[in-house]
Amino acid sequence: MEKLLEIKNLDVAFLMGNEHVPVLNQISFDIYENEVLAIVGETGCGKSVTGSAILHLLPENAVTDGEIYYKNQEILKLSEEKFRKFRGREIASVPQSPSTSLDPMMVVGEQVAECVTGGYRQKKADRENIQTRIWDIFSHLKLPGERKICHAYPCQLSGGMSQRVLISMGVIAEPRLLIVDEPTKAVDWILRKEVVNVLRQMKDEMECGMMLITHDFGAASQIADRIGVMYCGQMVEIGKADEILNKPKHPYTKGLIDALPSRGFHVMEGFMPSFSELSAGCRFAPRCSRCLERCRRHIPEMYEDGNGRQVRCFLFEESGVAYRSPCIEEAVFNA
């Protein structure tokens, strides 16, 4: 399979006052064509920041470093004007929180159409064409009364309907890569199932890569081909979905899976440290039950076992060679 997106050693820091607070550290992963990669992790581990960084939509105080290749073209350093053409058409996103992601003063049909028209007036024929496509997508996503919904304001829609309108906005321009951010975050159990079904259906029908950002392992396992686990701004493990779920290697991944209700609900101890007070060694060391002496002093590298499985843990040092260059986190931000 062709590589669609390749992220190499991505660092993101936020400038707070005079201080750089590092949020993403040496993030590296690839997304292949027609593949769903789920990025899983606790709230605040930097999943959404990764998504925003790909889309060049980080806040103004963000400083980025590293490389992002889209179809072998470097995109991280592109100017805003040049990159804008990628948004929506090549790389689209389905944002989290459906209730606040739609403009409350515009009918939803218009908001979906904008993804194609760019907000410019279209000829009558084109307008009708777009309208039909929106109806198609809406009915495909099982939005009831798809024709009427086009003229509805967001306040007239339920959470699930808004979520599906957002999905339509992501897919209407037929992007090659879709970044879906927390689709199951603010929805109840029944709706979650529906959203998962919609995403699975999309995966089967649309031929595009998908990056699914979620903290919901269950949803990830049903949709994703591969899963990447993030902890505190670092990728700690990445591999095929069933391998990650059934044979987790990193103690954090293990902890997450053990905490699932279906796997016994064994809650991990401790909390994720704040980005401004990180210790020198492995970021998971303070919570890790298998922590070694060296874990407290050195940051482990990403070790690969040869089958594409990567783990950032000294326990698996022997199982593979270092995948990326060692990350010396001070190097970038104190420079």
Add this chain to the structure above:
Amino acid sequence: MIKYIVKRMATVLVVLWMVATLTYFTVHVTPGDTATAILYSVGGESAVNSDNLERVRSKYDLDRPVYEQYFEWVINAFKGKLGTSYKYNKPVAYMLKLRVPNTIRLGLAAVVLSIVISIPFGIVSALHHNRFLDHAGRLFTLLISSFPSFWVAVILIIICALKLKLLPVGGMQGPQSLILPAVTLSMGMTAATTRMMRSSMLDVMGQDYIWVCRAKGLKWNKIITRHMLKNALPPIITVIGLQIGHVLGGAVIIENIFSWPGVGGLLIDAINAKDTPMIEGCVLLIAFGYAMIHLIVDMIYACLDPKLKYGGEDA
């Protein structure tokens, strides 16, 4: 909608009655004899003698108890009769009809001027958040809102009328005499609206849906015109409505300084002469204008905001 308007109109009536009552008794408890004040304002000191006083009192029923005068006035007012001005000896309604268009002209000029200035200024300020233009804009609004309008009026007269001789000092001689009073009157409103526009835009810029618009690949100017302005506007309309009320109040002073023949001037004259029917007429008119503007603002709001339009009764 019609039910809502009828309900609002009933409230307006109650408000008007309360305003009128309060004004009536306030005028009455201010020191000084009404008949003396009338005579003094019409014929100067020489006109004030016991003969004339007696005649004025009996002519305007001033010798009757206050509450009787008040009830009679209220009943007449409900019938639409505002009475006769003591000072001008002409019907109040006639006097108002002469003056109201001038006040509307001045108020409208001030409001249009301030909207034309403040909305673009607010937008530019927000788009250049924390940069030079933003700081400059904020300093400017702080300055113009800190200067008292009567002081600005005098300074403008000195500079533009007396020194440069560009514009007339006062009165109403052609459109150029509208400029100075309108500028003075619009300043407070301009400052408040600019600041509101700026903060409203900043608020909208931070919303998730703007992020989504950018993620769609929309051009920045399209995001501003199609999404930001629409969402930033409703609070501005409220502020403009409130500010028009202030303009109505401010007009009383500004009209006097520039000798603009509007309702404000009439009101001040009437107060000096303790001309109760005239005062009541002016106050009622201003209060009515204020209430109407609020009603219009609420209706515009309801039309603009889909949440109010479709959100049902409790929204």
